[in-house]
Amino acid sequence: MAVEQYEKIPSAVVVSEELRRRLHRIWETRPGLFGWIATVDHKTIGIRYIVTAFAFLVAGGIEALIMRIQLAGPEQRLISPEAYNQLFSMHGITMIFLYALPILSGFSNYLFPLLLGTRDMAFPRLNAFSYWVYLASGLFMYASFLIGQAPNDGWFNYAPYSLKPFNPGLNMDFYALGMVFFGISTTVGAANFVVTFLRNRAPGMSINRLPIMVWGTMTISVGILLANPAVSLAFFLLWMDRQFGTHFYDTAGGGKPLLWQHLFWIFAHPWVYIIVLPAMGMVSDALPVFCRRPLVAYTLVILGTITTMVLGFGVWVHHMFATGIPFLATSFFSGASFIITIPSAIAVFAWIATIWTGRVVVTTAFLYFASFIAMFTIGGVSGVMTASVPADLQLHDTYFVVAHIHYVLIGINLFGVLGAVYFWFPKMTGRMLGERLGRWNFWITFFGFNLAFLPMHWTGLLGMPRRIYTYPENVGWTSVNLTTTIGAFILAVGILLLFINVLVSLRRGAVAGPNPWDAPTLEWAVSSPPPPYNFAVIPVVASRHPLWEDRLEEASGRSSIDRGLALDHGKEILATSVIDARPDAVLKMPDDNPWPFVLTLALSVLFTALLLHWWIVAGAGAAACVLAILIWLWPRAELGQKEGAAYE
Numbered sequence: 001m002a003v004e005q006y007e008k009i010p011s012a013v014v015v016s017e018e019l020r021r022r023l024h025r026i027w028e029t030r031p032g033l034f035g036w037i038a039t040v041d042h043k044t045i046g047i048r049y050i051v052t053a054f055a056f057l058v059a060g061g062i063e064a065l066i067m068r069i070q071l072a073g074p075e076q077r078l079i080s081p082e083a084y085n086q087l088f089s090m091h092g093i094t095m096i097f098l099y100a101l102p103i104l105s106g107f108s109n110y111l112f113p114l115l116l117g118t119r120d121m122a123f124p125r126l127n128a129f130s131y132w133v134y135l136a137s138g139l140f141m142y143a144s145f146l147i148g149q150a151p152n153d154g155w156f157n158y159a160p161y162s163l164k165p166f167n168p169g170l171n172m173d174f175y176a177l178g179m180v181f182f183g184i185s186t187t188v189g190a191a192n193f194v195v196t197f198l199r200n201r202a203p204g205m206s207i208n209r210l211p212i213m214v215w216g217t218m219t220i221s222v223g224i225l226l227a228n229p230a231v232s233l234a235f236f237l238l239w240m241d242r243q244f245g246t247h248f249y250d251t252a253g254g255g256k257p258l259l260w261q262h263l264f265w266i267f268a269h270p271w272v273y274i275i276v277l278p279a280m281g282m283v284s285d286a287l288p289v290f291c292r293r294p295l296v297a298y299t300l301v302i303l304g305t306i307t308t309m310v311l312g313f314g315v316w317v318h319h320m321f322a323t324g325i326p327f328l329a330t331s332f333f334s335g336a337s338f339i340i341t342i343p344s345a346i347a348v349f350a351w352i353a354t355i356w357t358g359r360v361v362v363t364t365a366f367l368y369f370a371s372f373i374a375m376f377t378i379g380g381v382s383g384v385m386t387a388s389v390p391a392d393l394q395l396h397d398t399y400f401v402v403a404h405i406h407y408v409l410i411g412i413n414l415f416g417v418l419g420a421v422y423f424w425f426p427k428m429t430g431r432m433l434g435e436r437l438g439r440w441n442f443w444i445t446f447f448g449f450n451l452a453f454l455p456m457h458w459t460g461l462l463g464m465p466r467r468i469y470t471y472p473e474n475v476g477w478t479s480v481n482l483t484t485t486i487g488a489f490i491l492a493v494g495i496l497l498l499f500i501n502v503l504v505s506l507r508r509g510a511v512a513g514p515n516p517w518d519a520p521t522l523e524w525a526v527s528s529p530p531p532p533y534n535f536a537v538i539p540v541v542a543s544r545h546p547l548w549e550d551r552l553e554e555a556s557g558r559s560s561i562d563r564g565l566a567l568d569h570g571k572e573i574l575a576t577s578v579i580d581a582r583p584d585a586v587l588k589m590p591d592d593n594p595w596p597f598v599l600t601l602a603l604s605v606l607f608t609a610l611l612l613h614w615w616i617v618a619g620a621g622a623a624a625c626v627l628a629i630l631i632w633l634w635p636r637a638e639l640g641q642k643e644g645a646a647y648e
């Protein structure tokens, strides 16, 4: 719909203080404990996700540092082999599940409605629920440390070592049930992103005008919905094997350990793209701001994002080259793994071209994004090396692979996220992060990371297997390991500086104003931090860069930000059509609601009881869940939907 047409709508109003006050009253979360538990504000939930994910990053980081002290020299006896097993397993689980995805969900939750020009996510209560379940399932898995029985078979948890005869404690049960629990959070979260993407955009924000991170999150959300069932099933079957003596994975009863590997990796390879694509999206949106030009090859980058996700479902067997599967299968999956580098390379070239043809403003955020590109490339190249079967048979289960995963995960996820923190912190808090401390933070993190992980490629080539708690003196692994340990501590100091910067800037940072970076997208059109209702009137979008329309020629008209629909008869947002974002209907949004929290408590009781075999309590927990869902979903008169006829 053209903006001109939209402006003729009789009900469009100009923003006024009166309107702002009214919207504030409608959208504000109630104060006190009730409001804290019951809030459904996507901004609060987003920040909770980010803070919690950083807390888990610190936990996972401490686990890593303990491992690195143990590995600093040969024949050390700081921790027992069993403790080492639990540490590397919880480290991987924490980083992959409790940090890497949730941190991105945090940014997406905070930013989605702001980027899309709306007032909340499609399902605000589900959003609160997905956060609470994430927190509860994370604490559930971490509770295993309290009884000294944390998961101890690595994050990929191969059978048969995970089966009862070899692993009689509760370790595996914590992981198995914890992952089924956690899967609830990611599934409902993903559904929420998909629907918000499809139906809750500002009028005129057609799908070719969306920020890339929105596309990235949408793509991985579909990926999560397809991948998650495999892992929930895998862990459920494992739990059955362990509790009830079924034989899915156990060879003695005719089961197949390889079934585990297939189910796990058909989930987990897509997952590694799931935890990087939104970070790539954030860089695609934020990097161009510091190059003072739009991203090069917008459409190709989006197609590359989608292609990566689709191909990501067809390469899982490259984790299983060493299992003795038929030659034909290895060739196919090797080929597929080579092909998947093409769409990622497109993004890399697009970023480089954007820097190349832009006018670069060097900030801490920019430094993170630029180094992200370099490390992405290093991690990508070591990945292609392992995609070749003969090379992989040498490299498999050595430290080379550990170097590779850290280059991609820290390089893409962590560095992208750190840049994003510098970029969006002003929006979230109203204050700038200190640039001076920022430079220290960046250079120390960057140096520490590379000092730790670059030599690790050699550690692997020298033949050091991963997941060993110590090594003998005369095999030539000592100096590389010592270097890695020193690098790891420097990296930790770098991250610490970020936290210091955040704490200092929250109090004393320069006041940001709505758009400190002179950025083009809608979140920068509102105050920092944004008011509870985000936009006083629903904006109308005429181009991909609404705030740069005065200097770019791409817009057919002008976006309208202070004149539009007020939607102030209660908590209301606009539903728009899937492709062109034409207004469809006015949706009534739910108020603060404690039931997502209560349902999470009931689920926690259920899972804890299953863990401890308290079957009666488990039954009660399940009944409580049903009850909580019923109350939550009970139809209420005030939550209706108004037909949008008046807006056509």
Ligand code: HEM
Pocket (backbone or CB within 6 Å): 061, 064, 065, 067, 068, 088, 089, 091, 092, 093, 095, 096, 099, 100, 153, 154, 155, 156, 402, 405, 406, 409, 410, 413, 414, 452, 465, 466, 467, 468, 488, 491, 492
């Ligand atoms: C302070 C930074 C970090 C250090 C020093 C570090 C160090 C380590 C070490 C020593 C291992 C165990 C290797 C072994 O014995 O096999 C490991 C494994 C692993 N790390 Fe990290 N790591 C760090 C950050 C991260 C991050 C940010 C991620 C992901 C986002 C990550 C993901 C993994 C994974 C998936 C494994 C494999 C676990 C397994 O074998 O089951 N790490 N890391």
Ligand SMILES: [Cu+2]
Pocket (backbone or CB within 6 Å): 268, 269, 272, 315, 316, 318, 319
């Ligand atoms: Cu893979």
